[in-house]
Amino acid sequence: MSMDLSTTYLGIELPHPFVAGASPLSDTLDGARALADAGIAMIVLRSLFEEQLDQEALAHHDATLAHTESHGEARSYLPEPAEFVFGPDEYLGHLAAVRQAVSVPVVASLNGHTQGGWTGFARRIADAGADALELNLFDVVTDPHRSSADIEHELVEITASVCSAIRVPVAVKLSPFYTSLPHLANRLRVAGARGFVLFNRYFEPDIETDLLEVHTQLQLSTPRELQLRLRWLAILSGTVGGDFVVTGGVHDVEDAVKAIMCGAHTVQIVATLLRHGLGRIEELRQGLADWLREHDYASLRQMRGSMDSSRAPDPRAYERANYLRALQTHRGFGDA
Amino acid sequence: MANARTVTVDGNEAAASIAYRLSEVAAIYPITPSSPMGELCDEWAAHERRNLFGTVPSIVEMQSEGGAAGAVHGALQAGSLAVTFTASQGLLLMIPTMYKLAGELLPFVMPVAARTVASHALSIFGGHSDVMACRQTGFALLCAATVQEAHDLACIAHMATLRSRVPFVHFFDGFRTSHELQKIRVLADDDLLALIDRDAIAAHRARALTPDRPVLRGSAQNPDVFFQAREACNPFYGRCTDEVAVAMDRFFEHTGRRYHPFEYDGHPQAERIVVVMGSGAEAVRAAVRHLVAEGERVGLLQVRLYRPFDGERLAAALPDTARRLAVLDRTKEPGAPAEPLCLDVQMATRGLAQPPLVVGGRFGLSGKEFTPAMAATVFAELERDAPRHGFTVGIVDDIGHHSLPLPDRELPRDLPTPASATTEAVFFGLGSDGTVGANKSTIKILGESADRHVQGFFVYDSKKSGAMTVSHLRFAKEPFEAPWLVGRAGFVACHQFQFLERHDVLAHAADGATLLLNAPFPPEEVWHRLPSEVRQRIRARRLTVHAIDAGAVAREAGIGGRINTIMQVCFFELSGLLARDRAIEAIKQSIRKTYGRKGDEIVRRNHAAVDAALAHLHSIAIPADDGDARPKPPTVPPEAPEFVQRVTAAMLAGKGDLLPCSAFPPDGTWPTGTSRWEKRAIATAVPIWDADICIQCNKCALMCPHAAIRAKVFEPAALDSAPDGFPSAPWRGKDFAGQSYTIQVAPDDCTGCGLCVQVCPAKDKGNPRHKAIDMQPVLPVQARERERFAFFAKLPEADPCDVGKLDVRGSQLLQPLFEFSGACAGCGETPYIKLLTQLFGDRLLIANATGCSSIYGGNLPTTPYTTNAAGRGPAWANSLFEDNAEYGLGMRLAVDALGNRARQLLVDLAPELESVELAAGLVNWPSRRDAHWFARQRTRVDELRRRLRQSAAPAARELDQLADYLVPKSVWLVGGDGWAFDIGYGGLDHVLASPRDVNVLVLDTEVYSNTGGQASKATPLGAVAKFAARGKSVDKKDLGLMAMHYGHVFVASVAIGAQDAHTVRVLRAAEAHPGPSLVIAYSPCIAHGYDLVFGADQQQRAVQSGVWPLFRYDPAAGERGEPPLVVDVPGGRLPVADYMRNEARFRMVEKIDPEGFRRYARGAQQAAERRMAVYRHIAQLRFPDAVAAAEARPEPHR
Secondary structure (H helix, E strand, C coil): CCCECCEEECCEEECCCEEECCCHHHCCHHHHHHHHHCCCCEEEEEEEEHHHHHHHHHHHHHHHHCCCCCECCECCCCCCCCCCCCCCHHHHHHHHHHHHHCCCCEEEEEECCCHHHHHHHHHHHHHCCCCEEEEECCCCCCCCCCCHHHHHHHHHHHHHHHHHHCCCCEEEEECCCCCCHHHHHHHHHHHCCCEEEECCCCCEEEEECCCCEEEEECCCCCHHHHHHHHHHHHHHHHHCCCEEEEECCCCCHHHHHHHHHCCCCEEEECHHHHHHCCHHHHHHHHHHHHHHHHCCCCEHHHHCCCCCCCCCCCCHHHHCCHHHHHHHHHHHHHHC | CCCCCEEEEEHHHHHHHHHHHCCCEEEECCCCCCHHHHHHHHHHHHCCCCCCCCCCCEEEECCCHHHHHHHHHHHHHCCCCEECCECHHHHHHHHHHHHHHHHCCCCCEEEEEEECCCCCCCCCCECCHHHHCCCCCCCEEEEECCHHHHHHHHHHHHHHHHHHCCCEEEEEECCCCCCCEEEEECCCHHHHHHHCCHHHHHHHHHCCCCCCCCCCCCCCCCCCCHHHHHHCCHHHHHHHHHHHHHHHHHHHHHHCCCCCCEEEEECCCCCEEEEEECCHHHHHHHHHHHHHHCCCCEEEEEECEEECCCHHHHHHHCCCCCCEEEEEECCCCCCCCCCHHHHHHHHHHCCCCCCCEEEEEEECHHHCCCCHHHHHHHHHHHHCCCCCCCEEECCECCCCCCECCCCCCCCCCCCCCCCCCCEEEEEEEEHHHCHHHHHHHHHHHHHCCCCCEEEEEEEECCCCCCCEEEEEEEEECCCCCCCCCCCCEEEEEECCCCHHHHCCCCCCEEEEEEEEEECCCCHHHHHHHCCHHHHHHHHHCCCEEEEECHHHHHHHHCCCCCCHHHHHHHHHHHHCCCCHHHHHHHHHHHHHHHHHHHCHHHHHHHHHHHHHHHHHCEEECCCCCCCCCCCCCCCCCCCCCHHHHHHHHHHHCCCHHHCEHHHCCCCCCCCCCCHHHCCCCCCCEEEEECCCCCCCCCHHHHHCCCCCEEEEEECHHHHHHCCCCCCCEECCCCCCCCCEEEEEECCCCCCCCCHHHHHCCCECCCCCCCECEEEEEHHHHHHHHHHHHHHHHHCCCCCHHHCCCCCHHHHCCCCCCECCCCCCCCCCCHHHHHHHHHHHHHHEEEEECCCHHHHHHHCCCCCCECCCCCCCCCEEECCCCCCHHHHHHHHHHHHHHHHHHHHHHHHHHHHHHCCHHHHHHHHCCCCCCCHHHHHHHHHHHHHHHHHHCCCCCHHHHHHHHHHHHHCCCEEEEEEEHHHHHHHCHHHHHHHHCCCCCCEEEEEECCEECCCCCEECCCCCCCCCEECECCCCCCCCCCHHHHHHCCCCCEEEEECCCCCHHHHHHHHHHHHHCCCCEEEEEECCCHHHCCCHHHHHHHHHHHHHHCCCCEEEECHHHHHCCCCCEEEEECCCCCCHHHHHCCCHHHHHHHHHCHHHHHHHHHHHHHHHHHHHHHHHHHCCCCCHHHHHHHHHCCCCCC
């Protein structure tokens, strides 16, 4: 008898929990089709970054406009196309096309920059057929005069306005860098968020020491990243509630099992697909089924959340700081 | 037609609108000022706009105007309706085909924006010398005088050509009409359908060359029949004038607008009449109205149909009372008894019962201003007892004394425009601040009002960076024509405060006018910042002054330096032409329309600027006393040479119109080294050097497009007289040991592009944001840096013999002999030219193809090529666009011929001069020649001259004159890709096929940069350019590979921003190669669509990706049995797409068609890899004979 791997995320029924996270794999229609054909449960597209769109539009505008009408021999230096696929059009077009091309649910992602941008783009994403929307809320705050309370207030406002503007379910993509993540998550839930994506992964700076230059890059995730996510999955699942998806650090069946035990409804995979190819999807699905069977679980649902902070035998393990845990470990060695 | 739709367009668009709708094929080649017509057709076709027949015309860009004419010829012969557009040299290149088109009676209309043909100098401005050069071809010539006529006569020309089968040139004055914005009544498609004879189109198609009804055309005929057959066309020409007249009548019936082949306007019993063609007719008409109102019997005969010339019609159009005619030609035919229109009028009136006296005069050459006041002087001349023939009007001819007196420019020089209550306004702006765009928007906004008539004309200076634009706007309730500059402006706006110091901004301000200043100061400071001359003018003319710090408003709104919409709001507020709310809404609407599809943020920011503007607009109080008044600085400093003081300074001050004929060399010769006297001070930030951090690599000096940042080594003792704080550091090198070193900016010549800082590799270890040079705001350091540069400039230049190694670092210690050009900020071409002058400048001859490099290289008022302390420097000349390779070869031939003669004389004279040994040194040139050898050779020449001057022999005199040819000259053929890849390729190919020692430098910007970014065969796959609006679908021609096939040509590809040392090495190797050499140089350009401060970075990406591989093909290596090709950087280290994504020319495709971009990126990657595969193949070649010869040679001693 086949193992029941089905799960529900944001009200969407899925045959299994493996979801393609935002990546180049779904940047093309062929790529999205290949993911679906390989058996992925759901596809998350990369974020629409409002600020990037604005910056790009401004850069393009400057590049083409800077020299117009400045010399007698040339009115301009580049042709003026009849139609620009500027701003969100390219993203929305791709979203709609992917939605048409595949039968699996498609989740869009949005990083707004202005209040109008958040709600406006959210509406257009919903209209383009997204099954759900991830709000990619985080930005790097460098202003010493902005308080965490102000920032959290803005996040809640944005979430509330987006959730009231569209009917498709909304999940919020969080970062771990909040003083009280459960408090914030709870407020976001009240504001209308139905789920959380844990956690956002960022372009990280690096230094070229010879050139004295800073470069930012996005590295593929490693399994080590999972621990941080497990802690917060377990805590939020056990306290705030809602639907959870883990993104970052799930590379094999064991990782997925841990995430689901801590409360994840789905797991997003990217690095393992890029490293091992799309056949990995079926390997993980089958592997998860085998694991459940070998460990006498009746279904995935039985396992989901079994180790979250409300059900784990030692929930304080999620709460202990590193220092305490180190002491315990040390005492353990002493016992041996 | 009473309710005909009106639009505000320029003459080019007015004409192109008709041509497009009545054509199925358009073959295009860009040339100023006709380029916009072709571009518009391309744009319309890209937008899938349909012609009158329901199809989208096929638009094809050709390699030259000759090619365009050929394509049109084929298209017409094969039965389609075809068009091309051109001007000037372009029209001349079409002449052979025009004979064919006319000889074969092909119905065709070619709109021409008439432009002066280059003679002693190139000029892009209006004149009839081009169309006059076609009057013998058999084409009909129909002339439009206004923007409305450019539209209407285009239709009439089509009507007439279809019915007469005589092809037409439909021309109007370049710039004056082609670029003037006017509100016109538009012919709708239905109008054209009603007016065009569809049967005639069917007849044309029935004559099509087709195998279904085969005929032969283009036969060769012998003396027995050619003559008769040629005469057989006469009836068609007889009918043609009638067809034009009939078409004009039908046009009148349909539209209510009346035209005649010859049209008289003036007193019904006029005795004195001016005959003229083109926009000048409107100035004459205005003068006639004024004079008739004063009781004078004068009139205007306007010629619209010049060929076929119907003398009888002309005579019939004249009043019987005509006694004296002055015929004005906008062309000059030196040596002719009169200019062509005058000769024709003389012929036409000869048979009249009372033939009038007909005299001819010239006016308006190269767009020279022609006003009603000037026209009045012609009538005055006709009143004299013996009116002069061959006079000129509009200039001061102090040589032949042919000129009529100029009206006093300080008095109101314009007679009133016909319309009442005309508002006239003048705006001074920078090319980059959007002034012209805002004024075009203003004109369109006001033009939309049914009861308002508008006119806009825009004057640009010839610089490509920091260029000043002057917008001349008129608004009136009645229709008017006034094709001359605004003379008494009721509104003057100066959008750049610094212009007040350098230009006579208030010259044409009317009494009581409003002056609007963009002033980067608080309002209370504005008056005190004004030069005393400006203050006096403001008081004398009782101007009211308003100011706004538009730069601050623009920065606040996040729109950079584009102050246009802010100043536009102020104009509407102060002019009162529209109610405030209506004006602001109209401006916002215009912003939405212009920028809306480019993104909401752009609209939002511009709207914010509009909303903020009026709160920052202040009325400036004029104080009672002027204790702090200071005069304008002199235009050029007192130490400038006499010619610069007398001629250049007048041109710089905007007084060039007043210079007399005697001020100019009659053959186009011009002194070099004038740009150094034009201190433009256009940078807002300049690089400042930190001696402690600098590693003395000199990359900043190498990459500076304007030679505005320089390196020098000098004796430390020189610092004794240095200004306080003048920075220097001990020179770190074995050469110039013990000397000091300084990097210095020329603050008034820098454009502020920042390229030097971008390429500077030296960072402060403790604060890497600080480099050895940093951009700093110019105003706080301007005075200090001026003083420092003045001192620096006087430090002696390095002796090339003392430079240890002629690499990047060493080359930049040599004096650049190309400096302070008007090229764009960040120009990618000029660093190559500057380097050329540093390496070979004192023996350099440059033949320069027309294009950007000829404009920044040779466009007056000042030019950048200069001389060293010995008075030697590049000798530079421009012939044409298409013939540059041949032109340069000719220079080489001349240099060789004169050198051979010198050597021959030397050999003959050596015994007599007891100089056999000296002669041997002079004639035996080693194959490798370094600075020491050149110095010794010049010393030998000096010694030879000393001995020659002791001889009285004629041969000694001759050799004295030619002795400098005993020093080898370096001949370089310089031009852009438009020249080398397209129009001049045939000549270039031929020159490369010769064994002569010429060096070709192709400044490859991958588009026609000068005319505005049209695609060339160098445009790469996937790049958007005009005529490749969705991305070029074929990759660029591999010119280097083609040249390699000759075997004897040194060929190299360089990118100075990617591998500067490679560029220096290649230029030296190319110069040393004894045969032809070809260097193709990657040149970032504003047409690539990114901030050129990143030009060097982008060159890196091009090279690393393999889009622009660096290589050298050296025939000498092949002869040694080695592979002749060395690929120095093959690429493959970066995806081509990463390079493409950084430039708007590629990204634009992604914005139009994302999948298309991906396809192009894949294609470009593949093309780069395939190209490298071919190169790698050649790079492994060893020619068997050369290998065998090398093996047969004895081993060199080790």
